[in-house]
Amino acid sequence: MVPSASDAWRTALRDLRETLPERTVQNWLDPIQPLDLSTDEGSPTLTLQVPTPFGIQYLRSRFQRSIRQAVSEAVGEPTDVTYQVAPEEERPDEIATDSGSSGSAPDEPDASSSPQDRPSSAPSSDQAGRSSTSPRPSEPVSSSSPAGREAINQSPSPDASTSGGASSPTGPTTPRPSSPDVADVSDAGRTDDASAPSPPQTDAGSPDERSALYEQAKQHLRPEYTFDEFVEGDGNRLARSAAFAVAQEPGSTNYNPLLVYGGVGLGKTHLAQAVANYALEHNTAERVLYVSSDRFTSQFVQSVRENRIAAFSSYYRQADLLIVDDVQFFGEKEKTQEEFFHIFNDLHQNGKQIFLCADRPPAEIPGIEERLLSRFQWGLSADIQRPDLETRIAILQRKAARQDIAVSPDVLELIAQRIDSNVRQLEGALTRLTALVQLDDRTLDLDTARRFLREHTDEGADALNxxxxxxxxxxxxxxxxxxxxxxxxxxxxxxxxxxxxxxxxxxxxxxxxxxxxxxxxxxxxxxxxxxxxxxxxxxxxxxxxxxxxxxxxxxxxxxxxxxx
Ligand SMILES: Nc1ncnc2c1ncn2[C@@H]1O[C@H](COP(=O)(O)OP(=O)(O)OP(=O)(O)O)[C@@H](O)[C@H]1O
Missing domain, CATH: 1.10.1750.10 (DnaA protein, C-terminal DNA-binding domain)
Structure with missing residues (x-):
């Protein structure tokens, strides 16, 4: 027998609570009201009421599969899940304001508006370059599915969102910036992704809400990408030291921006995220944004398409520490570069820290405008070189210890000798080799390692393609x-x-x-x-x-x- 909507949801929620972080459940799942479980058209459909359009978008993009699975198990057969936004009067005040009449930032007519025309929402800063009174941006959200697009469509139109009028950027009714979709966006020219970017939609209103949102911001960082896990060697010493200095005192060193560049798999992203993780853990910067240039571009394109440039720009302008990975992909993207240029200037003038990564020296990035290039070169550019043998061995030891795998020093040295191109490959070889011996239940001796490496390092012999x-x-x-x-x-x-x-x-x-x-x-x-x-x-x-x-x-x- 099909259970009632509330029984099904109660059971599903209990299961979800076991697999998802409690904070996530409290913030996103507990406020849900089950409305109806219909079996009219074949497979059952559970309709859930969610307080805000943003909530729907967030649930769809982050938890849709888990929710559907839990609900299907609770109902006892495959069950679709649909969402309805709560009536206006039942929405929480701050969030309703946000997605409703007065909370959104004013939209801009087009991407070519001059920067002077743009409402600047740069936060006021104190000596340390940290904002004290300014409104905060909300957490990156994800909207990957066609369902996510529906949710976006449920949001108020630009007219509706601005009907309350944007007030002074410093006044008590300042529109708080909304969050562009940092987690998942595709660029406008692309036709082969099922996912769509989500526009800025929401806000970090109450302290609780804010801390929850910033907690989620951490989810975009790999926790293992820390300074402790980053092995220092001659090839990366300058970059690592500068990154560490920046992480300790964002905005207060001469390294602003700090641009780290180097070849594939040499640790740029690791270092960039180590800065973010450190700043968050040690509270040296409150609002830490880590984004790839590709995603930044996609968000920008989306914000242009949806007349939400002001919210987009405002979101980034309120970072205390902005980290942009792979800036080489800004090449030839004129409008994105222009937008980034203004954001860069704003942050820099306000003593905020900017950290950039690229796969080559800034001057060699094709298609970067001169004025942006000169900004890239303002602070410190530090390169990462291929690690030497000792560093490669040390990296392997660190990775083996982290994965709790016992590998003899001679095997580690052999791997390090054979693979000198990039650290990702080094790690990959260790993982594959240890998987091999585990599967065959034998010890990882030098002969086995040699045979494996011969196969996997000889040109064209890689068995997996x-x-x-x-x-x-x-x-x-x-x-x-x-x-x-x-x-x-x-x-x-x-x-x-x-x-x-x-x-x-x-x-x-x-x-x-x-x-x-x-x-x-x-x-x-x-x-x-x-x-x-x-x-x-x-x-x-x-x-x-x-x-x-x-x-x-x-x-x-x-x-x-x-x-x-
Ligand atoms: N010095 C290091 N110490 C420990 N691990 C490292 C080091 N350098 C790189 N790694 C590891 O190598 C892998 C690849 O590093 P990462 O993704 O940061 O490289 P990247 O330079 O950003 O590469 P890409 O240009 O492809 O984006 C990661 O797992 C990272 O932890």
């Missing part, structure tokens, strides 16, 4: 290989494709460009977007975690069987 991965992922999701290479935007296909791209990046040494070409000639930014999307979803989506882990072990079996 993008084709294998595409095939395996298609098989796993019961799709055709051609589906993954197609332009289909069907949710199941699009997600499987993103997973395949993610695995290609994780398990092979192929570049983003190369991976894109394996998926029917897609752009590298599509692959980066897919990679980051899956990386972020993995933090909370247990079903996705299971899928990826099953796929990884299938692929590893396949790789191992062909290498031995």
């Amino acid at each position: 993008a084709d294998d991965i595409i095939e395996q992922v298609a098989e796993y999701f019961r799709l055709e290989k051609g589906d993954l290479l197609s332009r289909s935007r069907k949710q199941t296909v699009a997600q499987a494709r993103q997973i395949a791209m993610y695995l290609c990046r994780e398990l092979t040494d192929e570049s983003y460009d190369h991976i894109g070409s394996r998926f029917g000639g897609r752009d590298h930014s599509t692959v980066i977007h897919a990679y980051r999307k899956i990386e972020e979803d993995l933090e909370s989506d247990t079903e996705l975690q299971d899928d990826i882990s099953s796929l990884q072990s299938n692929l590893q079996d396949r790789s191992l069987s062909s290498s031995l």
Whole structure:
């Protein structure tokens, strides 16, 4: 017998509470009211009432699969979940204001408005460059699904959102900036993603709400990317020291901006996130924003499309520490560069810290405007070189210790000798090698390691390539290989494709460009977007975690069987 809506939701909520962080449950799931469980059209559908449009968008983008699974288990058969926004009078004051009449920042007519015309919401700053009284931006949110787009459509129109009028940026009724979708956006020119960016929608109103939102901000950072886990060597000493100084006193060193550059897999992102993690943990900066240039661009494009540039800009202008990864992808994107230029100036003038990463020296990034280039070069540019043998061994020791794997020093040294190109490859070899011995239940001796490395370091001998991965992922999701290479935007296909791209990046040494070409000639930014999307979803989506882990072990079996 089909349970009532409230029984089904109660059971589902109990299960969700076991898998999701309590704070997440309190903030996002507890306020939900079950409205109806209908069985009219075939499979049952549970309708849930959510306090705000933003809440719907957030639930859909972050927890949709978990919720649907928990609800299906509670009902006893596959059950769809739909959401309805609560009537205006039942919405919490601050949030309702935000998504309703007076809380949103005024929209701008187009991207070409001059900066002078823009409402500046730069926060006031104290000596340390930290904001004391200014409003805070809200937490990045995610909106990846077509469902997420529906939720966006439920939000008030620009007219409605501004009808209350934007007040003075310093007055008590200052419109608080809303959050662009930092977690998941696609760029406007792209047609092959099922996901869509979400516009700034919400606010961090009460202290509790704010702290919850900032807690979630941390979810975009890898907790293991810390200074403690970053092995220092000659090749990265300057970059690491400067990054550490910046993390300790954002905005107060001469390194503003600090730009760290270097080749693939050499630790730029690790260092950038170590700065963010440190600043958050030690409270040296309150509002820490970490974003890839690709995502920044996508958000900007989306904000232009939806006339929400002011909110977009305001959100970034209120960071105490803004970290932008992969700034080389700003190349040739004139409007994005212009917007970033103004944000940069605003932050810099207000003593806020900017940290940038690039894959090459700023002067070699093609298509960057002169004025932005000169800003990049204002502070300190520090490069990261390939690690020397001793550093590579130390990195392997650190990774082995972290994963609690016992590997003899001679094997670690052998790996470090054979793989000198990038640290990601180094780690990958260690992981694969240890998986090999675990699967075969034997010890990892020098001979086994030698044989494995011969196979995996000889040119073209890598047993695992993008084709294998595409095939395996298609098989796993019961799709055709051609589906993954197609332009289909069907949710199941699009997600499987993103997973395949993610695995290609994780398990092979192929570049983003190369991976894109394996998926029917897609752009590298599509692959980066897919990679980051899956990386972020993995933090909370247990079903996705299971899928990826099953796929990884299938692929590893396949790789191992062909290498031995
Ligand atoms: N010095 C180091 N100590 C410990 N781990 C490191 C070090 N350098 C790189 N790594 C590890 O190598 C992997 C790749 O690093 P990361 O993603 O930061 O590289 P990247 O330079 O940003 O690469 P890409 O240009 O491809 O984005 C990560 O798992 C990171 O932890």
